[in-house]
Amino acid sequence: MPDIGMAAAYLFRRPANLGAEFIRPAGGRCRCRRASMATVDPLRLPASTLGIAMRQDLTLQTMLLDQSPPFVPEAPEVMTVLVEVPPGDPGTPPHRHSGPVYGYVLEGEMIFELEGEPERVIRAGEAFWEPGGDVIHYQTANNLPSTWLRLVVVMIMVPGEPMLRLVDPEELERRRDRRAPRPS
Numbered sequence: 001m002p003d004i005g006m007a008a009a010y011l012f013r014r015p016a017n018l019g020a021e022f023i024r025p026a027g028g029r030c031r032c033r034r035a036s037m038a039t040v041d042p043l044r045l046p047a048s049t050l051g052i053a054m055r056q057d058l059t060l061q062t063m064l065l066d067q068s069p070p071f072v073p074e075a076p077e078v079m080t081v082l083v084e085v086p087p088g089d090p091g092t093p094p095h096r097h098s099g100p101v102y103g104y105v106l107e108g109e110m111i112f113e114l115e116g117e118p119e120r121v122i123r124a125g126e127a128f129w130e131p132g133g134d135v136i137h138y139q140t141a142n143n144l145p146s147t148w149l150r151l152v153v154v155m156i157m158v159p160g161e162p163m164l165r166l167v168d169p170e171e172l173e174r175r176r177d178r179r180a181p182r183p184s
Contacts, residue, residue: 065127069100073158081163083140085110085149091140094167097132098158104128108149113139118180132156136167136175 085091104127113119115136121143122128130137142149155163
């Protein structure tokens with residue numbers, strides 16, 4: 001086989017109705033070495049790897065989060081948002097999203113709490129997700145008193161609905177048994 005490093009170990013496939021599917025070798029870390037055309041016979045490679053074989057740089061891809069959403073709204077809208085929370089700020093009050101949300105913390109630390117789960121701290125360089133739908137998102141607070149929290153989120157939303165809806169106090173009271181015990 002031609003020396004194309006890990007390029008043969010994974011490819012992007014595009015099933016007709018599923019979008020792109022990422023295939024990675026065992027271990028989770030994807031390493032793609034792109035070989036020069038001098039070491040590869042392009043006639044022996046599948047068409048999908050030709051772009052890989054034509055470049056001479058080294059690209060590393062690290063899986064940050066691999067989570068299938070519990071549902072995807074029909075004909076979804078997708079929004080990517082940069083969220084910036086001031087130092088020590090409690091963030092958005094309890095709310096919910098119409099669909100799944102995936103995020104990555106760029107700077108700072110976030111106190112993150114979903115209904116039925118204990119609060120946890122997510123630090124810069126870490127990814128998170130929430131299922132959306134009926135699940136209440138209690139906290140997206142900045143855990144640090146002197147540093148801004150910056151995160152990027154990708155929201156998969158029901159068309160025409162707002163990206164988040166605040167939960168009223170009466171509903172919070174009715175569902176208080178679903179909230180995990182608070183830290184002391």
